[in-house]
Amino acid sequence: MREAYIVQSVRTPGCKQKRGQFKETRPEELLSFIMKAAVERTDGLKPENIEDVMCGCAFPEGEQGLNIGRIASKMAGFPDSVSGATVNRFCASGLEAIALASARVQMGWSEITMGAGVESMTFVPMGGNVPRPHPEYSATNPEMYISMGITAENVANRYNISREDQDKFASASQAKAAKAAKEGLFTEIVPTPAYKYVIQPDGTYKKDEFIVSLDDGIRESTPEGLGKLRAVFAANGSVTAGNSSQTTDGAAATIIASKAKCDELGLKPIAKLVAYASVGCKSDEMGVGPRYAIPKVLEVAGIKIEDIDIFEINEAFASQALYCIRELGLGESMDKINIHGGAIALGHPLGCTGAKLTATCLANLKEVNGKYGIVSMCIGGGMGAAAIFERL
């Protein structure tokens, strides 16, 4: 197999669904901007060098439909020759896209590809615009359509993840994110243009553009403060809005090139994808996914967990993230996990998340001068995915 190098990995800020800075900015614009920015930030690379775009999206319909992977590359000003596809593995879509894009280069089928992710949970709600569970299958197997919040409750109940621990975990995530934002450590973010429609003195509305530079969902809070929130998914439950990931809008892009192309165009490799794995598990406790996916990908790569310097384990819910961390024996390694906070503070834009966490993981590896990083997440329907990146 050939070497496939990551030469760029960036993301937009993550902004709160419906209330955040991107609430009136369509997903195509978030995605096309970050794709274009990725190319522009890569010395020696031109849009026409890219052969294909794989774009992760968990609900590829409505504004995200009609193959947003292709539409966004055209909107980014890429030439007709750049092809594009939309990839869906729910919350691992972005990671899946990067894996597919890397594999294409490794196989020698492409020279330069892009793996991206996008989700505007504002424009296309979780569950999609037109949810249609199968009438008969849903009668016998309703767990296939279970709400994510209930799965988080199930994990908390089955594996004794206390409310207190969830709230402590959530509070820590917020604190890490706030600190990182304050110290300007989110180097993977590209300030992103957004717009909103503003009423004018004459009563008509006009599109007003502005730049968004920071994740807007960070809220510092104490475990005691979070402890006052009510459970939202179950009566007397433990999963609250405060210890769950935020619903978020955002996009991210990673560029992968073959060694030959790197040499030819003078592109500077920053990392490579070492291995990628996905696993299936019970749908009613989908949150356990990383606990199985991470060992599997380590085995595939032949790397020990102790060798990993940075973990980006998606915080879909504090209950499942904590469970996975404990089961993986990483309870003492919190200084390596989500060092700048996770989705509880920074948001979880579903299909974008894998691409977003890749950008964050590579930035954080650089910050700590580490070698190996893992990106992992649980996936609706009962799955987990994990990828190992090596910093070069």
Place this chain on the structure above:
Amino acid sequence: MSRKIRKAAVIGSGIMGGGIAALLAGAGVNVLLLDIVPFDLKDEEKNDPAARNRIVKTGLDAALASSPSLFMTKKDASLIEIGNLDDDFEKLGECDWICEVVVENLKIKQDLFKKVEAIRKPGAIVTSNTSGIPLKDICQELGDDFRQHFMGTHFFNPVRYMHLLELIPGAETLPEVLDFMAAFGEKQLGKGIVWAKDTPNFVGNRIGIQGIGAVMNAMLEDGLTIPEVDALFGPALGRPKTAIFKTSDLVGLDTMCHVAKNSYDLCPDDEQRGAFVVPDFVNKMVEQKLLGNKTRGGFYKTDLTPEWKKIRKVINPTTLEYEELNRPTFPCLDEAKKKATLPEKIKCVLTGDDKGAKFAWKMAANSFQYAAHRVPEISDTIIEIDNAMKWGYNFEMGPFELWDTYGVPEAVERMKTEGLEVPENVMAMLNAGHTSFYKLENGINYFYDFASQSYKTVPAGEDMVSLGAARGNNKVVLSNSSASLIDIEDGVFCIEFHTKMNAINAEIVDSIDEALTYVDKNGIGLVIGNQAGGMPGAFSAGADLAMISKMAHEKKYTEIDEFLQRAQGGIQRAKYSPFPVVAAPYGMTLGGGCETCLGADRIVAHAELYMGLVEIGVGLLPAGGGCLNIWKRFIDAMPAGVAKDTDLAKLFIPAFMNVAMAKVSMSAAQARSNGFLSATDRIVFNRDNQVGEAKKEVLRMVDNAYAPPAKKPVRVMGNAAQGMINAEIYNMLNGKFMSEHDAFLAKRIAFVMSGGDVNKNSEVPEETILKLEREAFIDFTREEKTIARIDHMLKTGKPLRN
């Protein structure tokens, strides 16, 4: 006359001001709500508009947060603009009616009106909601034009729910202004108008507080207890359950004492002035801030045990300690419980010979005397006094009606025997051979007018239809023990239910069918309405549950099916009959009562409408066409041809939730936003006018060349809905937000409402859904948990969650 209320101002944002503003907004009037700038603003706040409006904002927020809500729907608040008396005073110049509701202080009111006089637009009406200060004192310094447009408008708390509006003409108020405000208050605001004279505390509170004070004092003299008094002066005498002391807790002891003191100070010649001196122990309670519900303790108090069990306690007047409450009774009350009608109950209580009965009689005689002496001092007629007590204090009968019920000659005889004074005007009436204050002759209600010493017609608005009067005038054309068909003139008939809570039984189902046949042959249209009492009262609380329970226990499924078929048949027949059928729901309109309305050609609803399909609470589903017709109200709201390709989930979910969550509206406006009322259905604010307005609606529809709706298949969401609901219910169940039985019921309801086993966006005949309704209903009655729910409801009146 082109007088209109384009915009009204309410000055003062307390509980009354906020309530008046909410009512006006509910009636669609733009409102300017003003209050003072806080006295204690910090320097940096002095130019901050939000800080300057803090008091009025707090007032409006309190009205919005009130429970039961002062607003018909919270959206009405968008019609209310808030401001303060310093920065926004000149906006009063835009208002056609300025209603003052500020603190009860003569000087403050005088100063305010002086400023209002300078700014009010020509012709604008200015009123005071003062409950005690004489109007003549308030306006004595003001100019002629102001005084010609000035009067009292006295609302009762809570404004939305209390029917009474006392109008107090000033000495110089123009008749045109009085007429306008009466019509506006009656029609737009739905209030019952009582004309009061400019005497202290006007009519309702003058009579009401005398009654309360007299009873409190006599209780101590005669050695009765607080619970004993409240047991006597409750529903058995046609009064609210809160009787004397609980009503005081509700109003607030401080307010009650203030009104009593006002009467005492300003009515030095009142022959019952002593009643305005409240007993010492009440004054002590006020000093100790035991003011009633607002301080969580008044005459009564509810404590919680460590196990969260409620313990009701009552104060001991001697020790001012709270003691555990035992529900006392008297033989006369036990006897009254067995009687069916209110007049029978009243007679039981007032003519009994136990201690309680004697006390009740003594106080009744006292109230008879007091009321008779007040005409013409506080009002010209007995009607004003009776109405004020019915509408402002929720009595079923005012003092004169109560006196009639006892029998005027009999009461007078007893009063004489017991050495009680008999008012001269009443003696004169009896001596002239008139033995009652009211009489009904040839469908016309008369009252005895003391001034002319003759009977006069009880005034009624042109729009009013009195079913009681029509019944007295032999206008009943069909009748049985559950329902009557009444001729309300002009070819229009009204089918009136008169079962307990107007529950729908087999007899009513048959009556509807017979009524339709009768009207088809003899009339042009039908109103489904009734004028049962109560606040809010019940148009119909649903199907007769005892009947369903019996059939379910006896497993008479064929009979259930037959009953449902007949009920559905009647509702379908009403819809497709060649004449308009208009339903006139008010108050509780639940289950089968709601289904009856949903099937009608049009609804003319009272503003206070608590409408919902609540069957799931007793383990059932609407099977009188309710599932069909609530869905039709959603799907039919779309323009023709649109439904075919629409994502019907957007319609299905709210329609389904109405049934699966047993959603009940808290007003007619909310029933409209819940989808129960359609765009063509009307809302009437005054319940007294409702049947009359429904009749007018029938006449209008006939005049507009009425044709019945064409019968066409119904577009349904089919199995696409069922998959969606299966998944959602699984989540609710796992979240423990519903029980297994709830989930079972809800899934089946979704099956019925989506048309059964059919592809998405299919068209099915109405009969398909009706059949699915019946099948599901019968299957539900086979369930033990459903039977348990029904029996629990019959036994306790509360739903069982199993």
